[in-house]
Amino acid sequence: MTAMIPAPHHSRTSLIGLSRTDLAEVLAELGEKPFRVRQLWHWIYCRGARDFGVMTSLGRTLRGALSERFSVDRPAVAREQNSRDGSRKWLLRFADGNQAETVLIPEEDRGALCVSSQVGCTLTCKFCHTGTQRLVRNLTAAEIVGQMLIAKDAVGEWPTPKEDRLLSNIVLMGMGEPLFNYDAVAKALWIIMDREGLAVSRRRITLSTAGVVPMIPRVGEELGVNLAVSLHAVTDDLRDVLVPLNRKYPIAELLDACRSYPGASNARRITFEYVLLKGVNDSLADARALARLLHGIPAKINLIPFNAWPGAPFENSPPATAARFATILNDAGYSAPIRVPRGRDIMAACGQLRSASERERLSRFRARQAAGIVDDDHPADPRPADSRTLSA
Ligand code: SAH
Numbered sequence: 310m311t312a313m314i315p316a317p318h319h320s321r322t323s324l325i326g327l328s329r330t331d332l333a334e335v336l337a338e339l340g341e342k343p344f345r346v347r348q349l350w351h352w353i354y355c356r357g358a359r360d361f362g363v364m365t366s367l368g369r370t371l372r373g374a375l376s377e378r379f380s381v382d383r384p385a386v387a388r389e390q391n392s393r394d395g396s397r398k399w400l401l402r403f404a405d406g407n408q409a410e411t412v413l414i415p416e417e418d419r420g421a422l423c424v425s426s427q428v429g430c431t432l433t434c435k436f437c438h439t440g441t442q443r444l445v446r447n448l449t450a451a452e453i454v455g456q457m458l459i460a461k462d463a464v465g466e467w468p469t470p471k472e473d474r475l476l477s478n479i480v481l482m483g484m485g486e487p488l489f490n491y492d493a494v495a496k497a498l499w500i501i502m503d504r505e506g507l508a509v510s511r512r513r514i515t516l517s518t519a520g521v522v523p524m525i526p527r528v529g530e531e532l533g534v535n536l537a538v539s540l541h542a543v544t545d546d547l548r549d550v551l552v553p554l555n556r557k558y559p560i561a562e563l564l565d566a567c568r569s570y571p572g573a574s575n576a577r578r579i580t581f582e583y584v585l586l587k588g589v590n591d592s593l594a595d596a597r598a599l600a601r602l603l604h605g606i607p608a609k610i611n612l613i614p615f616n617a618w619p620g621a622p623f624e625n626s627p628p629a630t631a632a633r634f635a636t637i638l639n640d641a642g643y644s645a646p647i648r649v650p651r652g653r654d655i656m657a658a659c660g661q662l663r664s665a666s667e668r669e670r671l672s673r674f675r676a677r678q679a680a681g682i683v684d685d686d687h688p689a690d691p692r693p694a695d696s697r698t699l700s701a
Pocket of ligand 1: 432434436437438481482483484485486487517518519537538539582584613614615616617659661
């Protein structure tokens, strides 16, 4: 595929996203001892160095050798948008021209970065805008870690402070299904959790899945991060429609996997996401059934107002319905906050990612085409080959 804008140092491999073992191999090839890994790691992930020149502890010769063949380049930022509510969204462009978004959601005493794991998605959840696109490809570990580096660069959070961080939490709730891209997600999270670098504790990381049941135990055992499950319905009949993955892994199997999730406890609950769709899944009987279903699981429930998008076949539940739904869950002993949507004005809220940027890209392209302009930077059809089903 043609890159729309060539990467600045396309011949040099970026070291971002390499594990410590990978870096040891790179250094061994240059005739360096393994202890250098720690120094390099510190510069990249603790100090946020963007070129080798500043890495003074490495010595001039090694710095020179590294910069001949490698870089610490991040993905390019194609667009940045700031919401009235303080959320910030970056559209990243990768070396092959594909794009994905990442969103920073600041709160009073902390901030969560919402990270994407795939370009597009295969799940086709009926209420999700990202789901109206096809999967283009999995992101690499480098591209996942790159999202965090871009956000830290933008807010200037280098070196990483011990406390009071603006980027204190990571949620894998952007585009894509992280458990369909487990290896890259795991590699990225190990880098993000490394205590001598970005040092985000596993307790501050939440991985959200639509319910890829066979992968759930590994998330608990190998990563130990918090689990969130996109439930959205209390019967298989409805969930089969809303979240088609349910046909493969029905509710009972999904909840069994949650019941035995390693590390879940009353102090570390599993989050169940439930998008409120007017007249579809928001009845009081649904709320009662949800409370019964989650019985015995250390659970909390995130009630998500539906974020509409053009042509969406659903409406958001009225506030009074949502409040009654929450009360039933609260009375049954569950914490069930109704989330306040963030970043809706920049299409950064749950389920709104990338489709918008894709549409804008297409409409810019059409405007240029109408004006008779087609050049190398704007090839005849700017869409990635696999995503040309989009009805923008
Ligand atoms: N594939 C993973 C990660 C996506 S997380 C998963 O399904 O969990 C994004 C969250 O936003 C999911 O809970 C998803 O169900 C929810 N969501 C998707 N579209 C939405 C919309 N239009 N309004 C509100 N929430 C939505």
